[in-house]
Amino acid sequence: MHGLAKDGKSGREIARLTGLSRNTVKRVLDEPEYCGVPQRGSHPSPIDTYKDYIAARMAQGCINALQLFKEVAAQGFKGGYATVWRVVRRSALQSGSVNTQHVPVRLRQSSAEVPPVFEIIQWLMGKKHALTTDQTTLLQDWVESSSAVKTGRDLAIQFTEILTKRQPDRLDEWIAKAAASSVTPLKQFAKGIQADHDAVLAALQLPWSNAQLEGQVNRLKVIKRQMYGRAKFDLLKIRVMTKV
Numbered sequence: 611m612h613g614l615a616k617d618g619k620s621g622r623e624i625a626r627l628t629g630l631s632r633n634t635v636k637r638v639l640d641e642p643e644y645c646g647v648p649q650r651g652s653h654p655s656p657i658d659t660y661k662d663y664i665a666a667r668m669a670q671g672c673i674n675a676l677q678l679f680k681e682v683a684a685q686g687f688k689g690g691y692a693t694v695w696r697v698v699r700r701s702a703l704q705s706g707s708v709n710t711q712h713v714p715v716r717l718r719q720s721s722a723e724v725p726p727v728f729e730i731i732q733w734l735m736g737k738k739h740a741l742t743t744d745q746t747t748l749l750q751d752w753v754e755s756s757s758a759v760k761t762g763r764d765l766a767i768q769f770t771e772i773l774t775k776r777q778p779d780r781l782d783e784w785i786a787k788a789a790a791s792s793v794t795p796l797k798q799f800a801k802g803i804q805a806d807h808d809a810v811l812a813a814l815q816l817p818w819s820n821a822q823l824e825g826q827v828n829r830l831k832v833i834k835r836q837m838y839g840r841a842k843f844d845l846l847k848i849r850v851m852t853k854v
Contacts, residue, residue, distance in 0.1 A: 611624050611628060611635055611638050611639060612638075612639065614627065614628075615639055621635050621636055621639065624639075655689075655693070656687060656688055656689045656693070657682075657687065657689055657693050657694065657697055659687075660682040660685065660687055661697060663681075663682065663685070664678055664682065664694070664697055664698065664701070665701065667681070668698065668701055668702070673698060673702055675691070675694055675695040675698040675699070676691065678694055678698060679691045679694040679695070682694060730752075733745070733749050734749070734752070734753070734763045734766075735763075735766060735767060735770065736767065757792070758792055758793050761791050761792065761793055761796075762791075762793045762795075762796060765784070765787060765788050765791060765793070765796055766796075768780075768784055768787075769784055769788075772784060772814070773814070776814050776815075777814070778811055778814035778815050781803075781807075781810065781811060781814065784800075785800045785803055785804055785807075788800035789801065789804070829850075830850060833846065833849050833850060834846065837849075
């Protein structure tokens with residue numbers, strides 16, 4: 611740090627380069643001679659007892675942080691999931707594993723950059739057909755990485771087809787498949803569809819919709835917001851009934 615300071619580096623730059631806080635850098639630079647960076651006291655962590663077990667399980671191929679958290683919790687670990695996740699993430703990065711989320715897989719290396727989540731949805735739903743070779747490989751890795759990913763993708767595509775092609779005869783079958791799947795968001799969605807079954811079925815069978823009504827309600831709200839919600843009924847009536 612003294613050498614960096616002699617080279618003209620500021621305390622902020624030295625802190626960024628060394629990874630230390632600016633207060634620590636300032637304390638060291640205030641000393642005429644280097645006397646060592648003050649070390650924090652080492653305190654045992656509740657996860658220390660289970661690190662060997664986690665390392666052994668990861669060596670067996672299990673890098674699912676949630677699964678490992680459940681296992682160590684059953685052995686008496688009192689800490690939280692985030693603590694286990696950090697241990698798994700640190701070990702996974704050191705070993706070159708790219709996946710430290712709930713899916714216990716190791717994706718193949720690809721030069722394709724991971725896109726934003728909305729673009730990933732377009733890939734999975736087949737809405738973006740012009741994919742590069744690397745992107746296609748990455749997409750295949752995602753689909754093959756977990757049965758939940760593949761099941762969720764297939765059911766989402768099937769439901770889209772039911773809506774766009776108006777196939778009410780497939781609705782009950784789809785609800786049964788989604789309710790029996792292991793994908794929790796789809797199960798909840800299927801439960802909501804079942805609760806409003808008649809309305810959803812009517813939307814698939816009949817040519818009418820409430821789009822015109824919703825459009826008029828939205829127009830009314832826009833007009834009220836233009837007047838900061840302070841429009842009395844007479845003024846609001848004039849604004850709604852005329853093209854102002």
